[in-house]
Amino acid sequence: MSVDRRWVLMALGASALGACGSAPVRGPTAPGLPEDLRPQPNAAYDAWVQAFQQRALRRGVSQDTLTRGFRGTGYLPGVVKRDRNQPETRRTLEDYLSIAVSDERVALGRAALRQNAALLNRIEARYGVPAPIVTAIWGLESFYGTRRGDVPVVSATSTLAFDGRRGAFFEEQLTTALKILQAGDVSADRLRGSWAGAMGHTQFIPTSYTAFAVDFDGDGRRDVWSEDPTDALASAAAYLSRNGWRRGVSWGREGTSGGRVIQPQAGGPSFAVTANFAVIKRYNNSDSYAIGVGHLADRIAGGGPLRGSFPPDAFGLTKDDRIALQRGLTARGFDTGGADGVIGAKTRAAISAYQRQAGVAVTGDPSPSLLAQLRA
Structure with a gap:
């Protein structure tokens, strides 16, 4: 399950930096979505959906769920365009951290930590994941809940399943999303997320949601979509805990003393990392992402900027x-x-x-x- 989530978030790229859209709204189509993320006529897609629904029925999805799940949804050409036009080169670590650990994200993270201190402390007590780490993941995944994604998950995953580039993977996500709807954790109009189907405050894809999401507030639903981030933040901590997070161990630190040392950008700072660094990479399999989470968490907790410097870029500019x-x-x-x-x-x-x-x-x-x- 975690491998699935890592693939999607690596594909999203900007999603990891909270660029997946504005907060969810009600209705079949969010009014702020660009035109290419609104349903467009496509006869081949319609035929694919009809065939898929027969497969879904055999997999335990009810006809009522299919009717509710597909109401108001459709083929989204913008999803295919985004999937096929991934950047061929990644950002440098310096550029990544300039965005991921910007002054704004640090300031908002410190405010989020203060405002949610009681909740985050309870989550830390249960799962052993420090409050600043959970807050940092929240900040990177959805800009502290303000950019959770407006795209109907059924539209996004069915479009990608129909497109066929990773058809089996996205058909599994689509089927799982419908089963989430069938279980009653979310209504059809709130089953929204990024263009690739990642959902809620901490951007779980459907299979990761099924495997790791928790009902921390005890209301009978694992609600990662709500304005209330309780279940989503606890679910992120549960994800890390179940993937081997070691209580009381840091993610790592800038420097070269002790442990495994990495230098993701030639000429830039080095980092001594721990086993928990690898656990963060289970959330998103990227050294830059894991350093971003760890360094943002340190800054949120009151730490300062990196001490080391980065070399000039390919154009000779610092x-x-x-x-x-x-x-x-x-x-x-x-x-x-x-x-x-x-x-x-x-x-x-x-x-x-x-x-x-x-x-x-x-x-x-x-x-x-x-x-x-x-x-x-």
């Missing part, structure tokens, strides 16, 4: 240089989407617009010479 470049573009009226030192699509578009206005070759690439021009 993070401070990239921030200065973004600020320079913004000051001239070109929208970079913020000054975080991460050269993403918006920054590249802003660079291209600046180059076009300046009458020079349009590359969209940052450079020391561009920075010098913006500073002049």
